[in-house]
Structure formats: structure tokens, C-alpha cells
Amino acid sequence: MMKNTSITTLFVFLLFNIAIAYSQELRPSNLFCDNMVLQHGVSVPVWGTAKPNEKITVKFANQRTTTKSGKDGRWMVKLAPLQASKTPREMIISGNTEIVLSNVVVGEVWICSGQSNMQFSAANVPELKALLPTAENIRSFEVKRTVSFKEEEDVSGNWAVIPPSSAVAFGFAYFLEKAEEIPIGIIHASWGSSSIEAWMPRDMAKEFSYFKDIMEALDADTSTRDRISASLDSPEGWSNKEDIFMRRQPNILYNAMIKPLAPYACSGLIWYQGERNTRYISGVPEVSEANWYHRVIGINEYGDVLKSWVKRYRKEWKNNKMHFAIVMLPGYGKGTSNNPDIDPQSPTALSWAWMRESQLKVLDLPYTSVANTIDLGDVTNIHPKDKLPVGQRLALLAEKYVLNKDVVAEGPVLKEVKTQNNALIIHFNNAKGLKTIDGNAPSGFWICDESLQWKVAEAKLEGESVVISNDKISRPRYVRYAFAGKPNVNLVNGSNLPAYPFRTDKEIPTEE
Structure with missing residues (x-):
């Protein structure tokens, strides 16, 4: 009996050591595989694992870079900036063994993340589905939707010579490729109904x-952790109920789906998220069994959290110029959890207007942009299908702010408001060719005096300005434009890009 036990112990010991040796074989991160797109114009990190102190050489595009793995087996080299190229080439990674990665191109790489409106499939948008046959030079890495209680070293997925599944990501890639004619690589990491907290590193708790x-x-919460662990360990996968339960937790999406992506070289990250954080105007609600998934920050605070989140991601990527393009929430006719039934055109209702204002705070940071969607959306559907213009506008923002092209990428933006008799004259930036898309008078303007009793404004165009008034207000003071859940708007510039919503008063919204 003792002899058999010893043999068994020895066998287990040998298997364990074989597993360790195998795990220490030369291996790049899963991000580095056949069909990948490398970022042009910047230093490109390439990393992975190997046996400790193993000499590693990476060869690509006439470059040869060598390093040694550390005591923990980790290694990283950095390629000098590459020129964009559609020509497929091989990357050779060698150590004690050799790995050849084929069909590698160089172009624009972007991460596309967020919740359900980023996940929303291109196949469900007829206008985008029709473009799929003419899509060229677009590749994608679909990050597996999963969670982890610890920050993972690697990510599940692979590069494929197909467009991303996401409608917004595909639209962006399609129009950017048509404009630049270089390869576009999209790393798509989104999950429906996830909050910003789900994508936040744990250290943001400081x-x-x-x-x-x-x-x-x-x-x-041991019951929650056990429940999630059981789902992850289940050989049959998890149910939709468990899927929802996991993706509505804090931090653990970041751990599994974002942390392993850094520091893969990219131009920036497109973020279409916020719907989940519109349930309350301010603060975190008391959590009960019925509303456990409301454990998120409210609209008022979202903008400040978003700015810190951007800075924290840049730190992770070691890139202070990493561009963040935020998709403004489009028109929608519901209010908060406490006040769901609202007038979707009211300038004072607790609507998504306040979240859009919060999102726009990100512009306080350099290397950021916001894609305006105020003319889009659906009053009753939180998942609108008009995703094609979103992709177009994001592509324009990338051209202007990342690729430094001389393009008009934004609609009119408030510059200043001046008082003239009983009217307000509103001046804009980006207003060349100011007009209304339907030829009617500008709509969506509200006006008030010191009483803050808002009235619908009569508006008219005067060159690149709009003049508003209301015959019941003799001393107008403030204006709100497109500041409603689903406003009726028609103001655009000569490039047919919509004016951004704004308000000039300083009221802080509170729940009734």
C-alpha cells in the first residue's frame, strides 16, 4: 500500500512539473496572433511569457529586437514606430522555440467598449448590414465576455479578418477606412447593461x-462570489440569468476584459456607456434584494468619475495622449427610476439631458471628444437602430483629432450668449453654413428670466448666430438648447452635423 502511494505521489509530482515546464514555453500574449493589426506611428510593445532568463527575439518589418525574460518568465520588447501597410507580413518570435505569426498588417487600432448599445449587432442595422459586402481592410478582435475577481494577465479572443460584430464599431471602422485607406483593427470589449463601475480598476476606490x-x-458577499465562481466553472456555461448577474457587478469586467489589453498599442478607446448610470440623479441608492443591480453612481457624479476613469486607463496604457471618444447618449423619452414617466421634450424633466451634460465634462481633459447624437435615438426604445451616423461621426472625430486631418468633425458648439433688448443672441463655434436641416425655424430652444420659468423660445437664424425671444419675457437671462430627453432639433452646420446641447443656467438637479 505504501509503495502504491509513493508511486502515485511521484506520478502527480512529475505531472505537476511537466505542466510548469509546458506553461513556461515561449508564448506571446493572445493579442499577438495571426491576422493582427499593429498600430502605426508609435512604439509597439510586444509581450508574453517564457522560461526565466530566456533570450527572446522579435523580428518584424526589418526590425530585430531582443530581450531576456525575467525571473517570473515575463518578457516585453518595443518595436520602433511602424508605417501603415496593407501588405501582410510575418512576425517571428524566437527563443528556445520559434513562433511565426502570419498575415500581420499595420494601421489604426481602436478599442471599442461599453454596454448594450456598443454590443448592438451590425446585423440588426439594415443600413450597416448593407455595407458589409464593401468593407475592406477591417479586422477585429472580439474579447470574450467573462469576469474575474483578479486582474488577469491574458485575454480570451483572436484576431480575424472580418469586421467587428458591433454596429457602432463597424460603422466607425468602415468610414475611417474609406477616408484613410489603411488597415483598421478593432478590439471589441463590451457587455450589455454594464455600469462604468464594472469597467473600473479596483484601485479607483482610493x-x-x-x-x-x-x-x-x-x-x-460570499454568496455572490460563490454564485459567480460556480457559473465560471460550469462546463455547460452559464444561463442568461447568470450572465446578467455577472455583468452587473463592479470591477470584474475590467479585470477580465480590459486589464489584459494594456499596453497594446492603439490610437484610443471609443466608449458608448452611461445608460446604466441614468437610474438616479445623484449618489448611490440603498441596495436591497430587489435593486441590487442599482449599486452605481448617479448622473450628477458620472462626469467626474468618467474623467478619472479616462486618466486611470491612460496610466494603464502608459499613454497620456491616448484618445477617448465618448458617444453621447441619444434621444430617449424615459426618466429616472423614481420619475420614469416624463415629458420627453421638457427642458426641466429629470431626463438623459443631464447625463449628456455629465458626459460632456470629459472635454475638460485633453485628447478627448464627444460624438453628438442629440438628433438620433428613439423615444421608447433604449436600443435605437440609427447607429450608422454614430459611426460616421466617430470616424470624423478620429480623422480630426488623431490623424490631424482638416475635416469638420463637430456641429455647432455654444461660444457665447449676448443680450439685445428682449432677446438673446447665441453665437457658436463650428457654425460655418449654419442652417436647419428641414428649412424651418430653429427648434429646441427654451428661454427664461431670473425666475427660471422656462418658455418655448421663438428662434431665427442670423448668419452664424441664432436669436431667441419670447413675448412673455421682457428680460431674458438664460437659454437651454436640446436639453430634454428626446428633443425636437433641426440646427446643423454646413456639414449637416447637429448642434451640441447646452444650457447657460447653473441649476443642480435633484430628485423630487
């Missing part, structure tokens, strides 16, 4: 006490 509370609650 900056935001509410997030610290949320993370401590998750750490102490």
Missing part, C-alpha cells in the same frame, strides 16, 4: 469612497 464601499461589499 479616489471614490462610494466605489470603495461597493468593492468592500462585494468582497464580503
